[in-house]
Amino acid sequence: MSKAEGQSIVAIFEYLATKDIRLPVFDRTALQVQQELTKQEPDQRVIENLIVCDQTLTSQVLKVANSSFYKGLSEITTVRNAIVRLGLKEVANIVTLVSHRQQFKATDPKAHKLMNALWRHSVACGIGAKWLAAKGSLDIQPNEAFFAGLLHDVGKLFIITVIERLKKSRQIEQMPSGAVIDEVIDKLHCKHGYVLMKNWNLPEQYCQIVRDHHADDFDSENYLLAVVRLANQTCNKVGLGLHRDESMVLSATREADLLGISDVMLAKLEIHLEDAGVLAE
Numbered sequence: 001m002s003k004a005e006g007q008s009i010v011a012i013f014e015y016l017a018t019k020d021i022r023l024p025v026f027d028r029t030a031l032q033v034q035q036e037l038t039k040q041e042p043d044q045r046v047i048e049n050l051i052v053c054d055q056t057l058t059s060q061v062l063k064v065a066n067s068s069f070y071k072g073l074s075e076i077t078t079v080r081n082a083i084v085r086l087g088l089k090e091v092a093n094i095v096t097l098v099s100h101r102q103q104f105k106a107t108d109p110k111a112h113k114l115m116n117a118l119w120r121h122s123v124a125c126g127i128g129a130k131w132l133a134a135k136g137s138l139d140i141q142p143n144e145a146f147f148a149g150l151l152h153d154v155g156k157l158f159i160i161t162v163i164e165r166l167k168k169s170r171q172i173e174q175m176p177s178g179a180v181i182d183e184v185i186d187k188l189h190c191k192h193g194y195v196l197m198k199n200w201n202l203p204e205q206y207c208q209i210v211r212d213h214h215a216d217d218f219d220s221e222n223y224l225l226a227v228v229r230l231a232n233q234t235c236n237k238v239g240l241g242l243h244r245d246e247s248m249v250l251s252a253t254r255e256a257d258l259l260g261i262s263d264v265m266l267a268k269l270e271i272h273l274e275d276a277g278v279l280a281e
């Protein structure tokens with residue numbers, strides 16, 4: 001590692017250790033929608049109103065609801081129509097998807113490229129976790145799995161945002177090398193992601209997944225965590241991650257064993273993940 005790289009890594013660690021950084025933010029409407037969903041009897045009208053109050057959000061939700069991912073027979077033209085056809089929880093996930101997308105933006109070319117790869121990975125992981133939850137025999141809510149998968153690497157988003165900000169404010173001279181960024185991400189993305197999720201007031205079950213999705217020792221009864229971990233590993237194996245890991249034998253993982261996911265299902269999951277491109281546009 002060069003001297004400049006060493007200095008930039010020190011600057012990044014110092015910044016992360018000392019500053020109270022609140023950005024990126026979690027979209028207010030998406031949070032309100034999620035909060036309504038945690039109620040025993042979520043009110044469809046409340047969620048519908050939250051969406052239709054925002055014209056841009058409404059058009060983005062309808063665009064996704066009509067995408068080939070949902071393969072509808074006729075066009076969905078209103079939010080109410082989307083809720084009837086796809087269900088309240090699915091529409092809530094679309095709200096999270098389209099609003100969360102806004103955070104994955106950067107002006108620096110290297111950060112921009114990383115953000116795009118991270119966005120694809122996050123969407124693919126959400127889709128994979130949802131698929132595993134729906135296909136497995138365990139009682140895991142597919143919509144919760146999507147949400148957890150989409151957000152599991154939020155610490156990476158945070159770290160890339162911080163690095164770009166340090167570069168913009170000239171606290172580091174240039175964007176660090178890929179090796180430096182990888183090192184910071186590997187060491188810190190779970191920890192800072194957890195803090196960020198807590199700051200956003202998201203339910204504890206999702207915060208824990210952000211914290212524990214790479215932990216060697218994890219709660220073997222937390223099946224939601226296991227589906228996210230398995231989806232994450234599958235994404236990395238098929239090249240839908242920041243780094244490809246083709247050598248991974250998914251069927252030999254503890255997660256596949258815990259969830260009772262067979263080789264055949266894992267092969268199907270890999271194919272299913274190809275659809276991630278549609279939602280990650």
Ligand SMILES: [Fe+2]
Binds near residue numbers: 152153189213214
């Ligand atoms: Fe991760």
Ligand SMILES: [Fe+2]
Binds near residue numbers: 125
């Ligand atoms: Fe990941």
